[in-house]
Amino acid sequence: MSDYDYDLFVIGAGSGGTRASRVAAAHGARVAVAEEYRVGGTCVIRGCVPKKLLVYGAHFAEDLRDARHFGWDVPPDCAFSWPRLRDNVLKEVDRINQAYTTTLESNGAEIIHQRATVSGPNEVTLADGTTKTAKTILIAVGAHPAVPECPGHEHGITSNEAFHLDAVPQRVLIAGAGYIANEFAGIFHQLGAHVILMNRSKEILRGYDLQIRDRLLQISMMKGLEFRFDATFQGIEKLDDGCLKVSMANHEPAVVDMVMFATGRKPNTHGLGLDTAGVELDDMGAVKVDADNRSTCPSIYAIGDVTNRIQLTPIAIREGQAFADNLFGGKSTMVDYDCVPSAVFSHPPIAGVGMTEAEARQKLGSVKIYSSDFRPMKNVLAGRDERALYKMVCDGETDRVVGIHMIGPDVPEIIQSAAVAVKAGLTKAQFDATVALHPTMAEELVLLK
Numbered sequence: 279m280s281d282y283d284y285d286l287f288v289i290g291a292g293s294g295g296t297r298a299s300r301v302a303a304a305h306g307a308r309v310a311v312a313e314e315y316r317v318g319g320t321c322v323i324r325g326c327v328p329k330k331l332l333v334y335g336a337h338f339a340e341d342l343r344d345a346r347h348f349g350w351d352v353p354p355d356c357a358f359s360w361p362r363l364r365d366n367v368l369k370e371v372d373r374i375n376q377a378y379t380t381t382l383e384s385n386g387a388e389i390i391h392q393r394a395t396v397s398g399p400n401e402v403t404l405a406d407g408t409t410k411t412a413k414t415i416l417i418a419v420g421a422h423p424a425v426p427e428c429p430g431h432e433h434g435i436t437s438n439e440a441f442h443l444d445a446v447p448q449r450v451l452i453a454g455a456g457y458i459a460n461e462f463a464g465i466f467h468q469l470g471a472h473v474i475l476m477n478r479s480k481e482i483l484r485g486y487d488l489q490i491r492d493r494l495l496q497i498s499m500m501k502g503l504e505f506r507f508d509a510t511f512q513g514i515e516k517l518d519d520g521c522l523k524v525s526m527a528n529h530e531p532a533v534v535d536m537v538m539f540a541t542g543r544k545p546n547t548h549g550l551g552l553d554t555a556g557v558e559l560d561d562m563g564a565v566k567v568d569a570d571n572r573s574t575c576p577s578i579y580a581i582g583d584v585t586n587r588i589q590l591t592p593i594a595i596r597e598g599q600a601f602a603d604n605l606f607g608g609k610s611t612m613v614d615y616d617c618v619p620s621a622v623f624s625h626p627p628i629a630g631v632g633m634t635e636a637e638a639r640q641k642l643g644s645v646k647i648y649s650s651d652f653r654p655m656k657n658v659l660a661g662r663d664e665r666a667l668y669k670m671v672c673d674g675e676t677d678r679v680v681g682i683h684m685i686g687p688d689v690p691e692i693i694q695s696a697a698v699a700v701k702a703g704l705t706k707a708q709f710d711a712t713v714a715l716h717p718t719m720a721e722e723l724v725l726l727k
């Protein structure tokens with residue numbers, strides 16, 4: 279029996295912290311996990327899960343319009359209730375929150391519903407002033423929305439608040455053009471708002487394949503979303519009627535009902551006491567860790583968004599699993615960050631895995647591109663002028679598929695399977711040797727020219 283209160287003290291019960299806690303406890307470790315808000319973290323409480331449910335809800339706007347072409351009599355004044363969608367989504371969040379809590383408890387991890395801060399290499403202090411000791415401390419506190427400094431920024435909301443709105447505003451300005459901005463732009467637009475997306479740079483979704491994001495931009499503009507590029511905030515002023523006047527460089531001011539910041543996320547390390555244990559942070563405030571998730575303090579580890587490696591839930595979960603297996607399960611596993619698939623649940627969604635065309639050209643020199651630019655049959659019958667684009671990036675020397683990038687209905691569902699093939703290092707010829715499954719959209723992947 280060690281002299282410490284616990285073998286492992288985890289700060290933060292999000293996706294990564296929960297996985298690490300329950301796996302370590304299942305390996306026999308004495309585990310406590312502190313959570314100041316709700317078990318489940320960003321993904322479950324105010325991220326991936328409620329967002330995806332809103333995306334489903336918003337998509338019905340299009341589906342109901344399309345349904346008429348498929349023979350359904352949908353009344354023109356088909357009513358939508360935001361409070362009903364919002365409350366059902368929040369109820370589902372409660373259910374998953376409870377499921378996470380039960381999983382932790384049934385594996386023997388003790389949940390402490392308080393904020394905890396580090397007060398030494400092996401000590402944490404809880405909000406009520408008590409201290410606890412642990413042989414190992416795991417920092418899994420995630421990140422929070424970063425809001426750019428500008429006069430009046432307090433009038434804006436972030437995605438955290440978007441799930442609790444009283445009503446869908448008529449005019450929404452979203453700052454940023456990354457994941458969250460494009461996903462919420464689609465949601466609010468489908469639910470009837472006029473959406474302005476403003477970004478400091480000239481582009482959307484930096485990091486995704488250029489042709490794919492250009493297609494999203496083109497479709498979004500066709501649907502009526504307004505884009506303002508090279509636009510940095512000068513200020514937000516609340517007018518007498520409650521509207522917000524947003525001033526920005528290079529553009530006329532915009533008057534809207536709501537401003538939402540989607541300008542990146544910052545690690546939650548401020549005030550966490552990490553300096554008391556010599557834990558070093560990088561310029562972004564992220565915990566610096568080695569390949570084993572160990573910080574510059576040997577007894578303190580960190581996983582997930584707080585390390586600012588790849589800010590995705592499945593990565594945090596893998597890091598939590600590897601951490602617990604290595605320290606408490608006698609295994610030696612490392613997270614493989616190569617070929618991580620990702621998707622943006624915009625309308626339509628985009629998805630990708632592996633190198634973009636630009637990355638491949640830079641890294642490999644000789645590159646072959648295959649693509650299919652087509653109108654999905656459902657869109658044709660619905661009279662919807664929205665084309666899908668699938669793109670395969672291959673090593674020109676070896677024929678190996680090094681990247682797949684897609685935009686169109688259901689592409690996040692399709693890319694997951696395609697990612698297995700890309701990760702396995704299959705060649706274009708091996709894709710072509712697979713018989714198409716007709717009629718699907720995914721069959722385009724084995725018919726690319």
Ligand code: NDP
Binds near residue numbers: 543
């Ligand atoms: P992103 O990094 O995706 O996008 C940030 C956007 O804000 C960019 O357009 C960027 O401009 C702009 N920006 C950044 N800093 C500033 C600033 N100081 N002032 C003005 N504009 C700025 O961040 P998100 O907030 O959308 O999402 C955070 C992370 O959460 C993502 O990186 C992703 O890892 C994760 N996420 C994943 C989802 C998914 O898997 N579907 C969904 C939602 C979030 P530019 O880059 O053009 O210069």
